[in-house]
Amino acid sequence: MLLHAPTGSDPDAIASWAWSIRGWVFRRLAGKHLLLPASPAKDFVTGDGFDYLGRHYRLQLTGEPPGGVVKLERGRFRMPRHTPAFWATVQRALSDHDRRRTRLAAAGTTLWLG
Numbered sequence: 001m002l003l004h005a006p007t008g009s010d011p012d013a014i015a016s017w018a019w020s021i022r023g024w025v026f027r028r029l030a031g032k033h034l035l036l037p038a039s040p041a042k043d044f045v046t047g048d049g050f051d052y053l054g055r056h057y058r059l060q061l062t063g064e065p066p067g068g069v070v071k072l073e074r075g076r077f078r079m080p081r082h083t084p085a086f087w088a089t090v091q092r093a094l095s096d097h098d099r100r101r102t103r104l105a106a107a108g109t110t111l112w113l114g
Contacts, residue, residue: 046060
């Protein structure tokens with residue numbers, strides 16, 4: 001929250017007031033989240049253009065089934081299928097990956113990357 005107060009205001013009084021309305025602020029933010037539209041579904045079509053890290057790319061869909069981590073190879077996204085061995089490797093390298101995947105899945109529904 002950004003609060004603008006008159007010059008010379010008592011910082012303790014301002015902090016106390018801001019603390020006293022925190023419940024109202026949280027309710028407003030929660031209500032705003034509920035009113036936001038769901039992220040629109042995106043149809044991926046070969047030839048669609050998109051910007052990534054300051055460069056423009058054209059999408060080329062491959063015959064591989066979608067799923068898992070998306071990799072960028074030679075300017076094209078590749079979406080390989082992940083085997084149980086892959087997820088075992090991820091588990092060894094990143095022990096809390098299940099929690100992170102769950103959090104990312106929840107956050108992903110609120111983001112639209114165009």
